[in-house]
Amino acid sequence: MLVPIIITIACIYFTKNLSRTYEVKATVYTGIVSGYTIEGESGISDYIGVANAMDNLINIIQAENTLKRVSYRLYARNMIHGDLNNDNQYISSSSFREIYGRTKNNRDGAALLGLIDSTSEEKTFQNILKYEKQNKDNFIYGLFYWNHPHYCYNALKNIRVSRKNNSDLLEISYTSNDPGIAYNTLDILMKEFVNEYREIRYGETDKVIAYFKSELDRIGAELRIAEDSLTNYNIEKRVINYYDETKEIAAINKEFELREQSATLEFNSAKALTDQLEARMGNNLKQIKNNIDFINKLNKVSSLTGAISEIQSFGSGESSKTNNLVSLKKQLDNTSKELSDISNQYVEDKYTKEGIAKSSIVSQWLDQVLLYEKAKSDLQVIQKNRRELNEKYVFFAPVGSTIKRKERNINFTEQNYLSVLKSYNDALMRKKNLEMTSATLKVLNPPAFPIQAQPTKRKIIVIAAFAGSILLILGFFILLELMDRTLHDKVRTELFTNLKVIGAFPGKSLIKYRNYDKAVQAIATKYLSSAILPYLVNKKEKLPFIINFLSTEAGDGKSFLINELVQYWSGAGLNVKSLNWNKDFNVYSSEYLIAESVTSLYNIENEDILLVEHPVLKSNNISTNLLNEANLNIIIVRATRGWKESDSILINKLSNQLTNKELVIYLNKAERYVVEGYTGMLPPYNSYRRFVYRLLHLELTAKYENLQ
Incomplete structure (x- = not known):
């Protein structure tokens, strides 16, 4: 009984100056469960997805890289705002004296103090990052990886993060023996982990967006080049609408085939009748054909007939061509009358031996000659235009294949462009969704500066020392009894x-x-x-x-x-x-x-x-x-x-x-x-002996009288 009492008294004495701890808490609203995407739908509905997202957030908060940045920013803030003689909301004077002395007395102390820019925490932080090297002799590197009570990784790992039931809330708490450090550690962490979360989530999305944007620009340039190439080719070949033009040429070709057939029939028919009538005319025909004036008139008729035929075949309805056609027809009529007059002058006999009037045969012959000349002119005009159509076929055949090839290339490039454009829009939509979910990361209950220390565990330590010593001694004696x-x-x-x-x-x-x-x-x-x-x-x-x-x-x-x-x-x-x-x-x-x-x-x-x-x-x-x-x-x-x-x-x-x-x-x-x-x-039978005897025999209520 004495040993536990002595141990307990010693424990009470040695724990009288037990260090006090200060706890700071903060609550973060994540919006993962009940948040909304840009489409208006709830964020993540399945349990596994929610758990995974919450675990990711917790792991980001407790990640080594996040805690390292918190450590360096905390060190920068404390070195800027710390006071060697007075406590403040950043760090107590005793803690600042310790870290300041550690920094100043380092073998590279002058350079370390030179990193501190009292006008800006951010500049100081950037200076610290530049100074850090992965070397055990590097003060900044060692500050995080050695065992400093405020800035090392093992100390910051004590930051506790837990999800409150099944809600969107994360509760973050940290305990330290310095109230200013406890408060500022969580204050920096609240900002740092949100930035880290956004950087992680946006990093891959931004890379994807940049890739699709570059591809979109490249394919768009290819599409413009292909379209300009087609336009220039159409201009070069004087093609307005290839498909309509080829359809029109095909229709004209068909029409000319029909007209050529009709003209050929008329030409052959007129030629046959003319030959038959000439056989009947006898000497009159020779006289007529030997007449220069008749020949000239006949050639003129042939020329007029060809001109009229060409105008009638390809006339567009313009007034000038219409007037010209009327004039040509008048000339043709006049010339035909003149031919008729000339032919009548050369008739020898009034009747033929078959009893037909020769003037009638000459008149018929002249009519057939005129029809023959007209059919001949029509046929020549049609054949000429057929040759022109054939040249157009030769022209349009390679043009068509080239245009189709260029159109296929444009269509392929356009489809590729649209596909990349859709992916680009999806990536932008994804980024907007991420911006919305990141925007929901809100510090609901920001950390507050602690003004009251946490109750110490002195009572628990004393009770544990007392109970432990009893159990230890009891166990020792039980073990001794057993062995x-x-x-x-x-x-x-x-x-x-x-x-x-x-x-x-x-x-x-x-x-x-x-x-x-x-x-x-x-x-x-x-x-x-x-x-x-x-x-x-x-x-x-x-x-x-x-x-x-x-x-x-x-x-x-x-x-x-x-x-x-x-x-x-x-x-x-x-x-x-x-x-x-x-x-x-x-x-x-x-x-x-x-x-x-x-x-x-x-x-x-x-x-x-x-x-x-x-x-x-x-x-x-x-x-x-x-x-x-x-x-x-x-x-x-x-x-x-x-x-x-x-x-x-x-x-x-x-x-x-x-x-x-x-x-x-x-x-x-x-x-x-x-x-x-x-x-x-x-x-002896004294009171002490009686008490001990009663305890040994568990006679707690027994009484002894007149023991001798």
């Missing part, structure tokens, strides 16, 4: 020996109880006598009551106890005799080794009780007859020694020698409390 084979008391002795313990005799008392030793020994001797006497029954004829005192080792106190009993019983009027193996008989003689009775060792007279002290069992053997002849065989053993395996073997051997005899054990040199378990309370 120790020292006999000590009745319970352990009976457990180890499997023999009945009939009593205990005290050893030397403490100095303050030395005056009571004789009284205590007398009480113990009296109890020993009382314990032995019940075994003294069935006395054999001509023999006293025999008691064998045995032990497994030397020094257990057999002689002492025998002397005490001899004195006590002799005082009571009994005739008692003691035999000692070292004095009264020879343990190495045949009389002892194979003795059939105690009479072989000693001549019995008129003794009432015979106490026989045998040698130690470890080095001597005892006759079985001597053991069975005795009324009581008692093993004397010191309570202060351990029980060994050899002792158990000797006892088992001794027990096997006994026939219907009980082997008992008696403890010598036992503690007072063990003896009191048999004799009751031993002197």
Whole structure:
């Protein structure tokens, strides 16, 4: 009981100056669960997605890179605003003196102090980033990776982030022994993690947007070049609308085929009739054809007919061409009359031999000639235009394939452009969604400067020290009891020996109880006598009551106890005799080794009780007859020694020698409390002794009166 009390008092003393801690909390609204995207739909509806998004946020807050930036910004802020003599809302004076001294006294202290720009935290932070090198001798690098209580990674890892139930809220808390550092650490973290979150989320999206934008510009340039190329080609080839023009040419070609067929029929028909009529005309035909004026008129008719035919075939309805056509027709009529007049002048006979008037034949011939010339002119005009159409076919064939190839290229480029444009718009939409979700990251409850320290754990520490010391000591003694084979008391002795313990005799008392030793020994001797006497029954004829005192080792106190009993019983009027193996008989003689009775060792007279002290069992053997002849065989053993395996073997051997005899054990040199378990309370009988005795025996409400 004293050790736990001493430990508890020491713990109270050493924890009187226990450092106080300050806790700062902040709450962040994420909007991940109940937020909305740009399409108006809820953000993330599935449980796994929500959990993943929240875990990402928590991991970003607790990420090493985020905490490093917080550490450097906190260091910059404290070095700018710290005061060596006064506490402020940034850092206490004691903490600032520590970090300032650490910075100044560094081997590169002048350069480190040069990093501090008192006008700007951002510039100081950038200077720190430039100075940092991944080297163990670099002060800034070591500030984060060594074990500084305010700026190192292990300290900042104690920032706790937890989701509040299943809501959109994240609760962030941090505890430090400096209120200013605790507050500013969370204040910087609130801004830093939002920037880190946006950078991570926007980084990939911005790269994708930049890629699609570059592709869009490239494909757009290709599309413009292809379209300009088609336009220039159409201008070069004088093509307005290739497909309509080719359709028109095909229609004209078909029309000319029909007209050519019709003109050919007319030409052939007119030629056949003309030949037939010329055969009938005879000499008149030669005269007419030899007339230069007739030939000229005929050529003029042919020319006019061709001109009229060309105008009629390809006229566009213009007024000038219409007037020209009327004029040509008038000229044609006049020339035809002139031809008719000339032909009439050359008719020789009035009638032909078939009886037909020659003037009628000439008139018909002239009409057929005119029709022939007209059909011939029409056919020539049509054939000429057919040749022009063929040239157009030759022209439009390669133009068409080239235009189609260019149009296919434009169409492919346009589709590619539209596809990239859609992807670009999707990426922009994604970025807007990210902007909306990032905009919902709002510090709902910003960190507040703590003005009251957290309750210390001093009470818990003291209670834990008290309870722990008790458990430690109790555990030690339990372990000692489980492992120790020292006999000590009745319970352990009976457990180890499997023999009945009939009593205990005290050893030397403490100095303050030395005056009571004789009284205590007398009480113990009296109890020993009382314990032995019940075994003294069935006395054999001509023999006293025999008691064998045995032990497994030397020094257990057999002689002492025998002397005490001899004195006590002799005082009571009994005739008692003691035999000692070292004095009264020879343990190495045949009389002892194979003795059939105690009479072989000693001549019995008129003794009432015979106490026989045998040698130690470890080095001597005892006759079985001597053991069975005795009324009581008692093993004397010191309570202060351990029980060994050899002792158990000797006892088992001794027990096997006994026939219907009980082997008992008696403890010598036992503690007072063990003896009191048999004799009751031993002197002195003062109040303290009574209290201790009651505690040991759990007599919490017992009363003792007139104890002597």
